[in-house]
Amino acid sequence: MCRAIAADPALVRRYTWTDRLVAVVSDGTAVLGLGDIGPRASLPVMEGKSALFKQFGGLDSIPLVLDTTDVDEIVETLVRLRPSFGAVNLEDVSAPRCFELERRLVEALDCPVMHDDQHGTAVVLLAALHGACAATGRDLPALRVVVSGAGAAGIACARFLVAAGVRDVVVLDSRGVVDADRGGEKALPAAQTNPRGVRGGLAEALAGADVFVGLSSAQLPEGLLATMAPGPFVFALSNPDPEVHPDVAARYASVVSTGRSDFPHQINDVLAFPGVFAGALDAGARRITEGMKLAAAEAIAAVAADGGAVSVDRIVPSPFDPRVGPAVAAAVAQAARRDPQVSAGR
Template identity: 50%
Template structure:
């Protein structure tokens, strides 16, 4: 199938992937009186007395806002809010299909940090959670940080944390299968996803993580973003310098969240025995899977659905938000992210792991529910819920 041509055809046919469907009939005067005036005044007054009842008398408790400024859409870059809308609509469709949550796509015509924070904060009373999407680094770090400080609902930048959670789950299984302990891990791409992956892997006990961008191996003397600066003292314990090629010599793991075709077979050959390669740039991976395999890669994952071991955020965000909203969580904290990693990795029993099967498919029934249960439990245990 020519996916691009078919997508154009179907999007033109659909004219949007979402529609509003009423839960109640509006056929009689009584229907009108209950759903709207005068009856609707009763729940309005109850909510005015206690705003938390908005979770009881409206759809807020099962509705997510999917919000972007269009500055980092897929691998397409800063293509603007209107062009980002098909992606936001698609994300909302996935929320409904996999978690049962309703989601509303919103694209904002500003890339100013202060204005983004102000607008999203003003929208918050309509929603149970905020999914930030396709906002470029380093702005995404500041927007998320400030919103989390201001709001009492979950705020989650999926490009950072969703990616980090699924990569961590896949890597946990890959390391078990390859029987690697204390691996040297190279992350190529030091934007929002790369920094979040590094942080979560370090938090899960990995000791030797090297972060690489266009400048080469990140070191403290370089000009760094706020996200990179916050990590730099925890990275690269052996003090390596140089290029991506230098970083990969003797490494155990390559995690690519960068650009297509920038890793050579010689780089893979220079890695340690049984190298693990997650080439996740989309739509073109850092190295083609067949080339990585020919160079000796033991386990290969990509972000694509047409290769084994698809490492996809879809495994994370539906269940994470479902669990957060089910528990009445006021945020998505580190404990909840860690719970999501463990839930996803445990979907495949250790005895069933294979080089071409180290991460469960996002379409496997029950994955989102499994993640949701773990996340909800972690929210309760870490004390970030409105109610017990």
């Protein structure tokens, strides 16, 4: 086999595991609920992620924790290691470095790269919104959405909702509504949306809003829920403590979701990332595109709606539903094959 690969490097896909191997890469600077704990302390999380790849996507993976926060060094390290893996899942890298790091790796590597904290969350959120709209008879593009939190997940979710056709998205950070004057990554969603020019803080943003998406530690006072549009959707996704307790939110909201497994409608990335990477690798894709992620969200929503099962009590499928991973992988692969720019030409 070694001689065969030396004569034809493409045979490495047939004779080694690299074609189905995902590198789970972190510097340990933004571990969920723990913050900057460093690479060694983050390793159990990365090992857990690898187990999820195998269980839900049928993919081999290897956790790689790097003892550096320098973007140049991380990029160089992964470029040197490229012959050993087929895709890169970035995990728990702090903002705003995570945006630059992902962009640089996409440019430097000829394989799929995705920061799951950004895009996995965005994919499942969009799937949940599709389900909530189907259950309540609402139109996705017409929703007024408020995203509380302008970190990696918040900015990615805002951008992705805009890509999906939502026209009115207001993003807030600790200083209030983010506008285009902020500069950097935070300015991009503000420049693309917020057509009503909302300014101020959470109170101003939530007045008449249809959807609250919580991706920060900021609390959502009960009084502000009463100012939203009738029957809103409340997605309080912070872990371990949601921005508002689901029982409180349910007094006003038609649909309530959290990021926790002990409450209904968990927005769990495991619904997305195993199938996204499996589909990308199945298709020989060099990139994970917006179209592939949109296809993933639609596939998750379709599984929830299969047989008319979608309702205000079930807007996303269970993470343990065996249909989810294959459905997402098939949809992502199909989307990738329709786009010749992402094909590896296998």
